[in-house]
Amino acid sequence: MAKKKQITVHNKSDRPNNIVLTEHQIIEDCLNIEGQLPPFMRDFFIYLKNAVALSTRHAYLNDIHFFCKYLINETNLTTAKEISQITVDDFNNISAREINRFIGDYCTRYIIKEEDQIKVVENHNRSLARKKSSLSVLFKFLFRDERMKVNITDGFNPIRLPKPQPDAIKRLEIDEVAKLLDILQAGESFTEKEKVYWEKTKLRDRAIIILFVTYGLRLSELQQLNISSFNFNRGEFRIFRKRGKEVLMPINKSCEMVVKEYIEGERPKAEELDDENKDALFLSLQKKRMTARAIRNLTKKYTAFVLGSANGEGYSPHKLRATAATSLIQQGFSIYDVQNLLDHDNVTTTQLYAAHKKNIKREIVKNFEWIDEEDN
Incomplete structure (x- = not known):
C-alpha cells in the first residue's frame, strides 16, 4: 500500500494555513468526482469552479454523480456500464418526466446496499429541492452550451418547502x-x-x-x-x-x-x-x-x-x-x-x-x- 504523501502549504495569501488546507481537501474531492463524471460535462465543471461557492460546487457534483448512478442502475436511459461512459446523446434523451420521477419518487426513499448492511435513506423536501437545484443548473448550462437541444428544466415539478415559522x-x-x-x-x-x-x-x-x-x-x-x-x-x-x-x-x-x-x-x-x-x-x-x-x-x-x-x-x-x-x-x-x-x-x-x-x-x-x- 502506497504511503500517503504529507501535504505542505506554501501560502502567500492572508488566509490561515488551516483554511487553505481545508479548501484544498474539498477541491481534491471535487476533482475526484469530476474525474468519474462524463467528459462532456467538462465545461460545466469550469463554470461551477468560477460561479459558485466551493461548498456549493461540492454539493452539486455529489448530486449529479448520484443522478448518473441512478441512470445506470435504475433506468434504461443509457447502455453505459460506468458513469464516465454516459454520453451527451443519452442526456438528450432525458425528459422532464424522468427528472420528476427521479426526484419525486426515487429520491424520497431509496436503499443503499453495502457489504454488511442495508441502509434506508429518506429525504425531506429541503433535500429534494437541493437535488432539483443541482440538476436544474446542470441542464440549463448544457442547453446554453448547445450540448442539449431542449431546455427541459421548465418541466421540472415544483417542490413545496415549508415556510419558516418564527415560533x-x-x-x-x-x-x-x-x-x-x-x-x-x-x-x-x-x-x-x-x-x-x-x-x-x-x-x-x-x-x-x-x-x-x-x-x-x-x-x-x-x-x-x-x-x-x-x-x-x-x-x-x-x-x-x-x-x-x-x-x-x-x-x-x-x-x-x-x-x-x-x-x-x-x-x-x-x-x-x-x-x-x-x-x-x-x-x-x-x-x-x-x-x-x-x-x-x-x-x-x-x-x-x-x-x-x-x-x-x-x-x-x-x-x-x-x-x-x-x-x-x-x-x-x-x-x-x-x-x-x-x-x-x-x-x-x-x-x-x-x-x-x-x-x-x-x-x-x-x-x-x-x-x-x-x-x-
Whole structure:
C-alpha cells in the first residue's frame, strides 16, 4: 500500500494555513468526482469552479454523480456500464418526466446496499429541492452550451418547502443561557465520570459556548479559529465567512477573558504541539484541532443539561446561532445590526428571530393614548 504523501502549504495569501488546507481537501474531492463524471460535462465543471461557492460546487457534483448512478442502475436511459461512459446523446434523451420521477419518487426513499448492511435513506423536501437545484443548473448550462437541444428544466415539478415559522425556531432563552454558563462554571450537573473529563476541558468548553452565544458564529467559523486570529491589543479577532469573506469582529470583555483564560490555563503549550496544530485555538485532548463533529457533540451535550433532554440530544451550534440572534434583538438591537453581525444575506432571515415581538403593535398602541380616560 502506497504511503500517503504529507501535504505542505506554501501560502502567500492572508488566509490561515488551516483554511487553505481545508479548501484544498474539498477541491481534491471535487476533482475526484469530476474525474468519474462524463467528459462532456467538462465545461460545466469550469463554470461551477468560477460561479459558485466551493461548498456549493461540492454539493452539486455529489448530486449529479448520484443522478448518473441512478441512470445506470435504475433506468434504461443509457447502455453505459460506468458513469464516465454516459454520453451527451443519452442526456438528450432525458425528459422532464424522468427528472420528476427521479426526484419525486426515487429520491424520497431509496436503499443503499453495502457489504454488511442495508441502509434506508429518506429525504425531506429541503433535500429534494437541493437535488432539483443541482440538476436544474446542470441542464440549463448544457442547453446554453448547445450540448442539449431542449431546455427541459421548465418541466421540472415544483417542490413545496415549508415556510419558516418564527415560533418554531429552536433556541435557548436568556435565562437558559445563564443556566448553561453556570453549569459550565461549576460542573454540578455532571456524574463523577463526566466531571473527570469536564475538569480537563472546562475552560475550553466555556470559551466555545460563550463565543457561540455572543457572536452567533457558524460552526465552521469557530472551528477554524486560530490563536493568531485574535489581536487583543486592538480588541478584535478575524473570521472567514462563506464565500471566503474575511471579517474583523470586535471582542468584548467577556469573550476576551474566557479565551485568554483557556489559552493561559488549559491549552497545551506550543512546544507540546506539532506544526499543524501549533496555531489552532481549540484543541482536543489528543492535542489536535477539534473537528466540527466534536464541537457539535460538545454543544449538544451541555445544552441537554439545560433542556432536560437525554445526553447528546441538546441543541446544535446552529441553534446557538439562533440563540445569539434572538438575545441581541431582545436586548434592543435592530434587526439590521443583527443581520450585519450574523452575516445573513437577507434581512428576512433575521426577522424570523424577532418572534418575541409579534405583539409589538399591540404594546405600541396600548402605551400611546391620545385621550386620557379622565378626559373622556
